[in-house]
Amino acid sequence: MERPPIIMTNTLLFALSGLTALIAVPWYGLSHGYDLWQWSCFLLLFCYCGISITAGYHRLWSHKAYKAHPILQWFFAIGGALALQNSVLHWSSDHRRHHRHVDDNQQDPYSAGRGFWYSHIGWMLREYQRERYHDYSNVRDLQSNPIVAFQHKHYLALTLATNIGIPLLLGLVHGDLLGMLLLAGVLRMVMTHHTTFFINSLAHIWGNQPFTDRNSARDNGILAFFTFGEGYHNFHHLFENDYRNGIRWWQYDPTKWLIRSAAWCGLARDLRSCPEERIEQARLEMQLKRAKAKLRKEEDRELWQALLQEEYDKLSQQIQHYYASRKRLLEQRKRTALARYDRLKLQLEYRNLRDGFIASKRNWSRLLAGIA
Numbered sequence: 181m182e183r184p185p186i187i188m189t190n191t192l193l194f195a196l197s198g199l200t201a202l203i204a205v206p207w208y209g210l211s212h213g214y215d216l217w218q219w220s221c222f223l224l225l226f227c228y229c230g231i232s233i234t235a236g237y238h239r240l241w242s243h244k245a246y247k248a249h250p251i252l253q254w255f256f257a258i259g260g261a262l263a264l265q266n267s268v269l270h271w272s273s274d275h276r277r278h279h280r281h282v283d284d285n286q287q288d289p290y291s292a293g294r295g296f297w298y299s300h301i302g303w304m305l306r307e308y309q310r311e312r313y314h315d316y317s318n319v320r321d322l323q324s325n326p327i328v329a330f331q332h333k334h335y336l337a338l339t340l341a342t343n344i345g346i347p348l349l350l351g352l353v354h355g356d357l358l359g360m361l362l363l364a365g366v367l368r369m370v371m372t373h374h375t376t377f378f379i380n381s382l383a384h385i386w387g388n389q390p391f392t393d394r395n396s397a398r399d400n401g402i403l404a405f406f407t408f409g410e411g412y413h414n415f416h417h418l419f420e421n422d423y424r425n426g427i428r429w430w431q432y433d434p435t436k437w438l439i440r441s442a443a444w445c446g447l448a449r450d451l452r453s454c455p456e457e458r459i460e461q462a463r464l465e466m467q468l469k470r471a472k473a474k475l476r477k478e479e480d481r482e483l484w485q486a487l488l489q490e491e492y493d494k495l496s497q498q499i500q501h502y503y504a505s506r507k508r509l510l511e512q513r514k515r516t517a518l519a520r521y522d523r524l525k526l527q528l529e530y531r532n533l534r535d536g537f538i539a540s541k542r543n544w545s546r547l548l549a550g551i552a
């Protein structure tokens with residue numbers, strides 16, 4: 181089959197910037213050296229680009245996981261242009277299609293099923309889906325956003341002004357113009373590109389699947405570290421409108437922390453998060469599925485399966501009851517007029533359910549360990 185034509189702009193951009201980062205940046209470092217000032221500018225701009233993509237392009241505009249004040253939207257729209265990953269409109273259209281048709285080699289723009297190279301960068305080097313390049317039918321809601329529309333209309337000017345202007349200005353202030361252009365300009369752009377691209381490639385290949393195996397997305401703490409928290413991709417593909425990707429407090433997700441901090445300052449509101457019982461239930465289902473698969477060779481397979489199913493059903497029910505009771509308890513705190521007797525009754529009910537739930541979870545873990 182004939183391969184689609186090469187997109188020259190993208191190919192030249194990725195090749196030249198990549199080669200410069202690989203050859204010229206270390207060469208200049210060895211011959212002239214970089215100082216702390218230059219490394220700080222590199223890091224600051226890298227973080228600005230990265231967070232604009234994750235908190236802006238991805239969670240705000242592609243998934244509508246929260247609402248943002250125009251100041252924050254401008255901040256992300258400029259940072260996204262600096263990241264050189266196309267306009268919000270284009271990026272979000274591709275990304276919504278990716279979620280809708282994940283792993284479908286024809287419809288998913290960067291389907292992991294077509295291999296590492298294709299999902300990482302190959303999909304942008306040739307005109308694989310030319311017919312839908314200007315089809316924005318899945319981002320109509322974003323077209324009516326004046327900031328998104330402005331950024332789309334003036335994308336080229338914005339991206340040139342930020343990518344050349346900011347490193348140039350910093351270089352003039354610093355004194356070493358070439359060094360700053362290489363570090364805060366080229367290396368920063370290449371690093372931003374590839375860390376984002378890793379989410380489409382590596383995060384669909386390397387890691388665990390604690391929530392679902394119906395698609396190739398994985399959770400990977402190492403990737404999360406380099407991608408401002410986006411490495412928890414298995415969770416994200418199942419609960420895509422949640423403003424968090426790493427749901428545990430200790431999971432490294434600076435994008436989630438930034439959104440929450442913005443909400444405290446009044447710059448973000450209506451943060452969406454999935455009910456905990458649904459998350460627990462998804463995790464439980466995956467554990468049951470894995471345990472059943474392990475039982476295939478077991479002699480008393482049917483007995484084990486019955487025991488597993490029994491414990492699973494019990495725990496599923498407890499998840500529903502426990503979280504419903506917790507919700508009732510939280511609501512009653514707002515109703516100060518509630519009688520003392522009713523309040524105590526709710527508290528006792530909650531504690532009983534919680535203790536039962538914890539005990540069942542322990543039993544379930546023991547059973548899973550027994551099977552392993």
Ligand SMILES: [Zn+2]
Pocket residue numbers: 278379380384397413417
């Ligand atoms: Zn994905």
Ligand SMILES: [Zn+2]
Pocket residue numbers: 238242243275279416420
């Ligand atoms: Zn997404």
